[in-house]
Amino acid sequence: MNLSMNKRVSMLFTIAAVAVMGATLFGSSYTQTQIGGQSIDLNKMDVDVIEKIHQMGGLQLVMPQAFADVDCGSLENSGRTVHDFQLTGESVELPLLGGKTYNAMTFNGQVPGPTLRVTQGDVVKMTLTIPEGEVTGHGNDMHASQMSASYFESINPGESTTYCYIAEAAGIFKYHCSGVKLMAMDQHVLSGMYGIAIVDPANGYKKLMVEKTSGSGELDRKFYDADALEFQLQYNQLYLDDKGNYNAVDMFAHHHDAAVVNGMQFGYVPNMAHNLLVNGDVNKKISAVLQARDGLDLKQYQGQLLFVELDQHVRIFIENQGNEPVFFHIVGEILDRVTQGNRVQAGATETWLIGGSQGAIVDLVFDEPGVYAAVNHDYAQIYTGAVTVFVAGDPFNLNPVLVEKGVIPAPVPSYAYALGNPSDAVPPMGQNSIAHPAINIHGLYTDEVASELQENGAIPLWEVIPVVAEILTS
Numbered sequence: 001m002n003l004s005m006n007k008r009v010s011m012l013f014t015i016a017a018v019a020v021m022g023a024t025l026f027g028s029s030y031t032q033t034q035i036g037g038q039s040i041d042l043n044k045m046d047v048d049v050i051e052k053i054h055q056m057g058g059l060q061l062v063m064p065q066a067f068a069d070v071d072c073g074s075l076e077n078s079g080r081t082v083h084d085f086q087l088t089g090e091s092v093e094l095p096l097l098g099g100k101t102y103n104a105m106t107f108n109g110q111v112p113g114p115t116l117r118v119t120q121g122d123v124v125k126m127t128l129t130i131p132e133g134e135v136t137g138h139g140n141d142m143h144a145s146q147m148s149a150s151y152f153e154s155i156n157p158g159e160s161t162t163y164c165y166i167a168e169a170a171g172i173f174k175y176h177c178s179g180v181k182l183m184a185m186d187q188h189v190l191s192g193m194y195g196i197a198i199v200d201p202a203n204g205y206k207k208l209m210v211e212k213t214s215g216s217g218e219l220d221r222k223f224y225d226a227d228a229l230e231f232q233l234q235y236n237q238l239y240l241d242d243k244g245n246y247n248a249v250d251m252f253a254h255h256h257d258a259a260v261v262n263g264m265q266f267g268y269v270p271n272m273a274h275n276l277l278v279n280g281d282v283n284k285k286i287s288a289v290l291q292a293r294d295g296l297d298l299k300q301y302q303g304q305l306l307f308v309e310l311d312q313h314v315r316i317f318i319e320n321q322g323n324e325p326v327f328f329h330i331v332g333e334i335l336d337r338v339t340q341g342n343r344v345q346a347g348a349t350e351t352w353l354i355g356g357s358q359g360a361i362v363d364l365v366f367d368e369p370g371v372y373a374a375v376n377h378d379y380a381q382i383y384t385g386a387v388t389v390f391v392a393g394d395p396f397n398l399n400p401v402l403v404e405k406g407v408i409p410a411p412v413p414s415y416a417y418a419l420g421n422p423s424d425a426v427p428p429m430g431q432n433s434i435a436h437p438a439i440n441i442h443g444l445y446t447d448e449v450a451s452e453l454q455e456n457g458a459i460p461l462w463e464v465i466p467v468v469a470e471i472l473t474s
């Protein structure tokens with residue numbers, strides 16, 4: 001027993017030593033990671049060293065080669081539905097809260113990358129393209145695939161690679177850049193190269209049961225249809241130096257600089273549009289503390305709120321993309337159901353713990369009109385950005401005014417009918433999705449991505465609000 005334990009420990013030491021040796025042999029370049037304070041050059045790292053590590057099993061992150069031998073041709077003609085999922089690895093500058101920018105790495109010019117949505121049993125055909133002129137190679141690891149990331153290796157600038165797999169398991173799954181030959185993954189993922197795949201259960205989602213007391217000591221079970229209004233929330237941290245570059249020293253120390261939800265710090269907080277509707281004046285703030293993204297000039301980066309109806313089945317797909325646990329909690333609500341994979345884990349729970357690279361599906365119904373903050377209930381995360389504000393029903397009694405002024409033709413069950421829900425918080429439609437009344441453009445997107453969304457019908461609220469202001473104040 002002891003002997004084999006020692007053997008395993010000493011093998012780990014050997015792997016670490018080989019990795020560090022590889023590091024010290026070669027200089028530094030753009031793609032870097034740090035092990036024990038040593039800076040490693042990964043672009044030029046000897047392939048033999050990597051091969052040795054592989055042979056020793058040191059960096060093998062999942063069961064090896066589960067689908068490695070499956071060729072796309074046979075899967076494409078298997079009669080299953082095939083999803084063509086195109087990703088591009090792009091390093092771009094993106095804004096931080098407060099006006100600074102950072103050197104982000106993205107899939108398709110957005111953080112998180114586009115959400116893939118399929119049904120259990122479908123075939124995913126994923127192509128990763130690295131444009132000519134991109135500063136580093138990238139890889140891809142889709143946790144829905146049960147395929148070793150080492151098989152995929154890394155794609156160099158000017159190249160493109162495709163792989164196919166069957167999405168066998170239902171649930172929410174991370175995908176992320178696997179760095180350059182599995183290394184510098186920390187830098188690439190924590191700089192923005194992550195996203196999710198939602199694999200809907202083959203037989204659809206289940207009805208939601210919520211228990212209520214009748215007052216006479218009896219329990220009243222209320223059932224909601226499986227169809228739900230859906231949102232996606234992805235948690236992460238930023239570790240940056242003051243030039244906006246990735247800071248591995250901070251990462252190893254677990255000293256994050258910002259907590260982000262869908263890539264943004266405090267991304268879902270009130271803005272000028274809400275000032276106008278609630279206070280009748282774009283400049284009269286609703287919340288002095290939370291209103292960190294206030295200003296029409298911020299365009300897709302201004303704060304937006306998530307709007308839901310009362311007594312509506314709401315489903316939230318949550319993924320912890322980061323380096324710290326997520327204690328998912330909604331202030332003022334109880335999570336009616338928590339599902340992981342397609343197994344129910346809890347009912348009527350106050351908070352749910354989601355570890356790194358783990359997902360959860362939360363189903364709930366908001367009963368009372370009001371403002372509810374979904375948080376990572378770790379105070380270091382809350383106060384650095386992990387706050388997402390839901391507004392249920394019409395807590396500000398705006399319907400009469402909006403109807404009278406002609407902004408909406410009739411009273412509406414949520415403000416989404418007037419303002420839409422933020423595009424980055426809304427996943428693609430699945431088999432049990434309720435369509436959002438409207439979508440506004442919001443997210444850590446490049447301007448190109450934002451204009452594409454506008455062409456597809458998403459509302460640029462920064463253009464609409466001045467018009468609405470005129471109507472409301474006339």
Ligand SMILES: [Cu+2]
Pocket residue numbers: 089105137138139177178179180188193
């Ligand atoms: Cu990458």
